[in-house]
Amino acid sequence: MPKVVALPRSFSRSEEAKEMLLQAGFEVIWNTEGRPLKEAELIEVIKGADALITGIDEVTAKVLEAGAPTLKVVAKYGVGYDNIDVEAASRLGIPVTITPGAPTRSVAELALTLMLSVARHIPQMNAGVREGGWGRTTGSELGDKVLGVVGLGAIGAEVVKRAVAFDMKVIAYDAFVRQDMIDKYGVQYVTLQELYAQSDFITLHAPAIPETVGMINKESLAQMKKSAILINTARGDLVVEQDLYEALSSGQIAGAGLDTFIQEPPATLDIVGLPNVVTSPHVGSNTVEAGYRMAKMAAEEAIRAVNGEAPKFPVKAPVSK
Ligand SMILES: NC(=O)c1ccc[n+]([C@@H]2O[C@H](COP(=O)([O-])OP(=O)(O)OC[C@H]3O[C@@H](n4cnc5c(N)ncnc54)[C@H](O)[C@@H]3O)[C@@H](O)[C@H]2O)c1
Ligand SMILES: O=C(O)CC[C@@H](O)C(=O)O
Numbered sequence: 001m002p003k004v005v006a007l008p009r010s011f012s013r014s015e016e017a018k019e020m021l022l023q024a025g026f027e028v029i030w031n032t033e034g035r036p037l038k039e040a041e042l043i044e045v046i047k048g049a050d051a052l053i054t055g056i057d058e059v060t061a062k063v064l065e066a067g068a069p070t071l072k073v074v075a076k077y078g079v080g081y082d083n084i085d086v087e088a089a090s091r092l093g094i095p096v097t098i099t100p101g102a103p104t105r106s107v108a109e110l111a112l113t114l115m116l117s118v119a120r121h122i123p124q125m126n127a128g129v130r131e132g133g134w135g136r137t138t139g140s141e142l143g144d145k146v147l148g149v150v151g152l153g154a155i156g157a158e159v160v161k162r163a164v165a166f167d168m169k170v171i172a173y174d175a176f177v178r179q180d181m182i183d184k185y186g187v188q189y190v191t192l193q194e195l196y197a198q199s200d201f202i203t204l205h206a207p208a209i210p211e212t213v214g215m216i217n218k219e220s221l222a223q224m225k226k227s228a229i230l231i232n233t234a235r236g237d238l239v240v241e242q243d244l245y246e247a248l249s250s251g252q253i254a255g256a257g258l259d260t261f262i263q264e265p266p267a268t269l270d271i272v273g274l275p276n277v278v279t280s281p282h283v284g285s286n287t288v289e290a291g292y293r294m295a296k297m298a299a300e301e302a303i304r305a306v307n308g309e310a311p312k313f314p315v316k317a318p319v320s321k
Helices: 015-023 039-046 061-067 086-091 104-120 122-130 154-165 179-185 192-198 218-223 241-250 288-306
Strands: 003-006 027-030 051-054 073-076 146-150 169-173 201-204 229-232 255-258 277-279
Touching: 015 027, 015 288, 039 061, 051 288, 061 086, 073 288, 104 122, 104 154, 104 201, 104 229, 104 255, 104 277, 104 288, 146 154, 146 192, 154 169, 154 179, 169 192, 192 218, 218 241, 241 255
Parallel strands: 003 027, 003 051, 051 073, 146 169, 146 201, 201 229, 229 255, 255 277
Antiparallel strands: none
């Protein structure tokens, strides 16, 4: 009986994907920890598995080596695969797949939610009202503001669509220029320096790769407007958190909305405790709808691999943290 290890915290909510795996004759090993697994835990659980479905667990070279004798695929439940040592997988002949498009709308909606929450101080006022207060703070509109999108891929594009509906002007930085974004939404491509200097809101949607890790640092923060609000629903690794903490505390920038952190939960409460910061615990794709799509697509990849079929959405380029 083929064995699939299904680790994403919300995977088991998807009855359809569960049923697909059972119908395909899989023995399914679930993650009962309620959190992503560490390397040592994964090394134990991966042994003898034919397929691994993973969220943001530590799929290191050692894990892949432990699974290599039987493992036929690592199917990422989502799109950001920086938690998987793709180079090691490729060396061991194990394909790595992702679920493109499945989390897109959910993450875009969260990015907008964070923009609005920071601009209107919603969590802070909500907390005050619940304590019997009536502290009204003055927020700002999104309309007529400049939104800078770093990484105009699937999620970035959905954010643009929504931002334009809020009457925002959008500028973007990406190595690949999308003519449809220019034609349909009037997006203007700029350099990173121009994006930092001109944006009222900056939203990160690039993957965590060597070129992007630490890109939001003392230097880039210093180029931003004092009124700028930074939104990060991409990966914590894109930000030097100590530099962001200092910029937010000193008024170098005005606020931040953060869904992702270098360490999750964050190692210290410094940033998340600041009054001008709104956070969420890496839930960009954690909706019922995105969960169903990601679970189904990942389950299909597991079944394909066990049947000896080629993966549908393999990761092409190796990435590192
Ligand atoms: N918070 C969450 O729960 C959550 C959920 C899903 C995805 N994500 C993150 O969002 C990221 C984007 O997802 P997507 O589906 O839009 O991916 P995508 O591949 O469609 O888009 C990524 C874009 O980033 C661009 N890019 C690559 N290198 C860049 C660089 N150096 N500077 C600027 N842009 C660069 C690419 O050209 C591409 O257009 C993922 O890599 C993942 O890390 C987070
Ligand atoms: O597995 C998760 O919980 C989130 C995955 C998400 O960040 C992604 O990259 O698609």
